[in-house]
Amino acid sequence: MTAPTDVPIAPDARLHVATHGSAAEPGATGRAGAKAILLGEHAVVYGRPAIAIPVRALGVEAHARPATGPGRLSSTLYHGPIAQAPDRLNVTLTAMRAALAAAGKPDAALDISIDSSVPAERGLGSSAAVSAAVIEAVLGACGLTADDETMHELIQTAERAAHGAPSGLDARTVRARAAVWFDGGRIEPVAVGDDLVFVIADTGVRGRTREAVAAVAERRESDPRGVESALDELGELATALRDDVSTGARDAIGRSMSRAHVLLNGLGVGDPALDHLVHAATAGGALGAKLTGGGRGGCVLALARDAASAHDLSDRLTRAGAAAVWTTTVEGAA
Numbered sequence: 001m002t003a004p005t006d007v008p009i010a011p012d013a014r015l016h017v018a019t020h021g022s023a024a025e026p027g028a029t030g031r032a033g034a035k036a037i038l039l040g041e042h043a044v045v046y047g048r049p050a051i052a053i054p055v056r057a058l059g060v061e062a063h064a065r066p067a068t069g070p071g072r073l074s075s076t077l078y079h080g081p082i083a084q085a086p087d088r089l090n091v092t093l094t095a096m097r098a099a100l101a102a103a104g105k106p107d108a109a110l111d112i113s114i115d116s117s118v119p120a121e122r123g124l125g126s127s128a129a130v131s132a133a134v135i136e137a138v139l140g141a142c143g144l145t146a147d148d149e150t151m152h153e154l155i156q157t158a159e160r161a162a163h164g165a166p167s168g169l170d171a172r173t174v175r176a177r178a179a180v181w182f183d184g185g186r187i188e189p190v191a192v193g194d195d196l197v198f199v200i201a202d203t204g205v206r207g208r209t210r211e212a213v214a215a216v217a218e219r220r221e222s223d224p225r226g227v228e229s230a231l232d233e234l235g236e237l238a239t240a241l242r243d244d245v246s247t248g249a250r251d252a253i254g255r256s257m258s259r260a261h262v263l264l265n266g267l268g269v270g271d272p273a274l275d276h277l278v279h280a281a282t283a284g285g286a287l288g289a290k291l292t293g294g295g296r297g298g299c300v301l302a303l304a305r306d307a308a309s310a311h312d313l314s315d316r317l318t319r320a321g322a323a324a325v326w327t328t329t330v331e332g333a334a
């Protein structure tokens with residue numbers, strides 16, 4: 001049986017009645033993945049390009065279904081009535097409300113469960129991934145699907161609750177399946193010449209994207225020339241990196257990553273725990289390493305020479321004190 005066709009649809013949202021679904025199973029599932037920024041965080045906020053990669057080992061699954069009473073939320077952070085959810089779930093609730101408003105059902109009561117392996121506040125796109133999964137599930141429970149642009153706008157509504165004026169890079173990348181080039185608010189696929197194996201190491205220190213974005217803005221006020229020159233160089237590195245990724249030039253990619261880390265430190269978004277893991281990665285054979293995401297904590301992204309050395313690199317980073325380590329491969333065409 002197909003989903004009902006009489007769902008009221010808000011006039012400005014580009015939503016479609018789902019073609020799958022069953023009256024016997026009224027719930028719906030949404031999914032999204034983690035992301036890591038290969039190069040260009042912070043510079044994207046000022047219009048420079050960036051490259052990001054999906055992290056397939058980590059993801060979010062959300063399920064939504066019409067509630068029989070007041071809606072309830074179930075996640076690792078909170079179990080209970082949605083009406084009493086704590087402030088730290090503001091982003092999730094914003095995502096849910098944005099999707100319900102777009103569906104023209106702002107007062108619908110849903111039971112929502114969220115299962116996420118993406119660590120929160122580590123620069124891996126947890127807030128955007130949770131929002132994307134919740135929005136897809138909520139729309140699905142209303143019998144709807146959204147086109148890419150509508151999904152993006154809805155995720156951005158939640159991202160604004162997370163950190164003010166997001167560039168849209170996270171919102172785009174958590175739904176991407178391959179490496180993406182982000183420029184002017186849009187993504188396109190990046191050609192990948194050869195497999196690239198990355199190790200992601202968590203400092204265990206909470207990343208503070210909102211604070212880090214504000215710190216760059218302040219520094220730009222006090223030192224416009226210095227900051228603009230760093231942002232320009234980050235943009236140039238991203239452009240060169242795109243070519244290097246397409247030809248599989250690992251050494252050049254690694255060098256650009258390490259240079260980006262220095263520039264990001266200069267913008268004031270570093271942290272001693274990030275530097276410690278960056279040094280451990282390069283001492284452990286990484287071709288380059290940098291902070292990834294908002295910074296001031298969170299994760300380091302390191303490029304391994306190959307899959308075998310990624311194993312040793314992971315061990316090295318664990319011994320250096322990483323709270324968690326993941327490996328992710330960006331597959332080349334070859």
Ligand SMILES: C[C@@](O)(CCO)CC(=O)[O-]
Nearest residue numbers: 041042166167169293294
């Ligand atoms: C720091 C930043 O560039 C990336 C956060 O993952 C912020 C943004 O793009 O909105």
